Amino acid sequence: MFFFTKNTILSAGQCLEKMHYDHFFPHLKKDYLGKNTFYDEKKEVKKLILSFLGKGLWIKGETVEERVEESKKAVLKKRKAIFNPVFVFDDILIEIDALIWSEKGYDIYDIKSASSLKTIFFDALALQLFVLNRLDIPTEKVILCTIHQNYTFHQKLEPEKLIEKREVRESVLERIPKITEKIETAKKALENKTMSFEKEIGKRCYFPECGYLEDCWKKKQVPYPSIFNLSRMDKVSKFELYSQGIKNLKDIPEEIVQKLEKKQKIQIEADRTGKPFIDSEKIKEFLDTITYPLYFLDFETVQHPVPRFEGVKPNKHIPFQFSLHYLESETSKLKHFEFLADEKKDPRSFVAEKIVEWINPNHCILSYNSGFEKAVIRKLAEFCPQKSETLLQIAQNIKDLMQPFKNFSYYQKEMNGRYSIKSVLSALIPEESYSKLNIKNGGEATFVYKSLEYIQDEKIKMEKKKDLLDYCRLDTYAMVLILNYLKKI
Ligand code: SF4
Incomplete structure (x- = not known):
C-alpha cells in the first residue's frame, strides 16, 4: 500500500527532489541509522512522556492497516486516551502521539524531545489536524510538549516540571492552507512518473541543510572539494560565487582572493599549488608548550533529553567512556588505558x-578541541567534590592539539578547509583513517552506547562495546600520530 507520509509532504515545500529521496530512498540520508536498530530515542522519549499522561489504549498493530483499523475503532468508541493512533485520509498517513478526550473532542498531543520550537513541529501538527478534520474526528486543543531545558533531575523524574506544554491550535490552524498546498505539490509530483528535478543546486539545499546533499550533489556533478569547502565564508556568499560559475577554489578571481582573510588565502594557495602551508615558528611555539610525561585524552559523552541522573539537566553531556594514551618520555613505549562505563549506571563517579x-x-595532557574535555572534567569535579582538586588541576593542564590546525599554522589541501581530528588524520596519515571502523563519529558512539541497554544478546553487546573502544582508542592514537607528524616538520 502506498502512503504519503509526513516527511514526504513536508519535504515538498523545500525541494521536490528531497521529497523524492524521503519517499523512495530514505536510507541515503546522512546519519540514517536504519530500521533494524536496537534503539529509537525519539520513540523511547515519547513512550516515557506519554506514560505520564495516565493510562490509555496503545495502538500496537503489526501492520499500518491493522493500526489504522484499531485507531478507527478506538475513536468510534470514544476511548478516553489513545496512544500512537494512526490515520489515513486520501492516502495521507499520519501518526499521532496521543489523543485525549476532552469535553467535545480530542486534544491532540505531540511530544518532542527538543527544548526549542521549530516551524516543522507546527507544519507536522497542521497535517495531523488536516487529516483529523477530513475524517470528521472532533478535536479541541492542540498541545505541543517540549522538554524544559532548565529542568534538573533530583532523586526522581518530575514530569510536570520536565515537560513544557503549549496550546498551539491557533498557530496550527494558520498553517493548514500552506499544508494543503504542500499536499497537492507532493501528490502531483509523486504521481507524475516522469518527474523532473531542477538541475542546479540552490540555497534550498542548506536552509535547512538537506540530509541527501552528499548523494544529490554527486549526481549533479558538484565538484568535491568545491567552493563550498572554503573555510570561514557564509553559505549564502558561497552560493553567489557558485551561481557565477566559480565552482572550485582555483576559479576564484584574484580580485576576490585579495579581499579574503589570511586563512582563506592559505587554503586557496595550498589548493592551487598542492603544497602544504607550514608556519614553522608557530608550530614550534606550540610544541614547546608540550612536556613529558604526556597524556592523550579523549572522552565520549551521552546526552539524554529526559535526564536520568542526579543534578543533570536535559541534553547535558555525561561522559561514559574515555581513552588515554601515555608517553613517559618522548622515546618511551606508548601505553594505553581505556574505560567504558556500565550502561545501566550513572557513569560519572566511575569515570x-x-x-x-x-x-x-x-x-601535561593533550586533547583535541580541549574546551570540550575541560568542560567535561570541570563538571565531574562539581559532581565529585572529594576529587575536585585533582580533577580541576588536570583540566588546567590540558593543551589543545587542534590549535595549530585551527590557526592554519599547518594546512594541506586534503584537509578541505576543515580541522577536525578526522579531517586532519585522513589528510596527514591517510592509512589510519576512521573509515575502517564500525563507529565513525561521536554521534554514532553515543547512539551505540545508548542502545546497549536494549540489547539482550550478550555476544552482540560485546561486539558493540568493542566497536566503542576501537573508536575512542583511535581518537587518542590519532593525536599521538598527529603530534609525531608535527614534530617531524
Ligand atoms: S541536496 Fe538540494 S537539490 Fe538535492 S535533494 Fe537536497 S535540497 Fe534538493
Missing part, C-alpha cells in the same frame, strides 16, 4: 575515579 587514578595532575 572520575579512573581519571584521577590514571592521570598525574601535574603532567
Whole structure:
C-alpha cells in the first residue's frame, strides 16, 4: 500500500527532489541509522512522556492497516486516551502521539524531545489536524510538549516540571492552507512518473541543510572539494560565487582572493599549488608548550533529553567512556588505558575515579578541541567534590592539539578547509583513517552506547562495546600520530 507520509509532504515545500529521496530512498540520508536498530530515542522519549499522561489504549498493530483499523475503532468508541493512533485520509498517513478526550473532542498531543520550537513541529501538527478534520474526528486543543531545558533531575523524574506544554491550535490552524498546498505539490509530483528535478543546486539545499546533499550533489556533478569547502565564508556568499560559475577554489578571481582573510588565502594557495602551508615558528611555539610525561585524552559523552541522573539537566553531556594514551618520555613505549562505563549506571563517579587514578595532575595532557574535555572534567569535579582538586588541576593542564590546525599554522589541501581530528588524520596519515571502523563519529558512539541497554544478546553487546573502544582508542592514537607528524616538520 502506498502512503504519503509526513516527511514526504513536508519535504515538498523545500525541494521536490528531497521529497523524492524521503519517499523512495530514505536510507541515503546522512546519519540514517536504519530500521533494524536496537534503539529509537525519539520513540523511547515519547513512550516515557506519554506514560505520564495516565493510562490509555496503545495502538500496537503489526501492520499500518491493522493500526489504522484499531485507531478507527478506538475513536468510534470514544476511548478516553489513545496512544500512537494512526490515520489515513486520501492516502495521507499520519501518526499521532496521543489523543485525549476532552469535553467535545480530542486534544491532540505531540511530544518532542527538543527544548526549542521549530516551524516543522507546527507544519507536522497542521497535517495531523488536516487529516483529523477530513475524517470528521472532533478535536479541541492542540498541545505541543517540549522538554524544559532548565529542568534538573533530583532523586526522581518530575514530569510536570520536565515537560513544557503549549496550546498551539491557533498557530496550527494558520498553517493548514500552506499544508494543503504542500499536499497537492507532493501528490502531483509523486504521481507524475516522469518527474523532473531542477538541475542546479540552490540555497534550498542548506536552509535547512538537506540530509541527501552528499548523494544529490554527486549526481549533479558538484565538484568535491568545491567552493563550498572554503573555510570561514557564509553559505549564502558561497552560493553567489557558485551561481557565477566559480565552482572550485582555483576559479576564484584574484580580485576576490585579495579581499579574503589570511586563512582563506592559505587554503586557496595550498589548493592551487598542492603544497602544504607550514608556519614553522608557530608550530614550534606550540610544541614547546608540550612536556613529558604526556597524556592523550579523549572522552565520549551521552546526552539524554529526559535526564536520568542526579543534578543533570536535559541534553547535558555525561561522559561514559574515555581513552588515554601515555608517553613517559618522548622515546618511551606508548601505553594505553581505556574505560567504558556500565550502561545501566550513572557513569560519572566511575569515570572520575579512573581519571584521577590514571592521570598525574601535574603532567601535561593533550586533547583535541580541549574546551570540550575541560568542560567535561570541570563538571565531574562539581559532581565529585572529594576529587575536585585533582580533577580541576588536570583540566588546567590540558593543551589543545587542534590549535595549530585551527590557526592554519599547518594546512594541506586534503584537509578541505576543515580541522577536525578526522579531517586532519585522513589528510596527514591517510592509512589510519576512521573509515575502517564500525563507529565513525561521536554521534554514532553515543547512539551505540545508548542502545546497549536494549540489547539482550550478550555476544552482540560485546561486539558493540568493542566497536566503542576501537573508536575512542583511535581518537587518542590519532593525536599521538598527529603530534609525531608535527614534530617531524
Ligand atoms: S541536496 Fe538540494 S537539490 Fe538535492 S535533494 Fe537536497 S535540497 Fe534538493
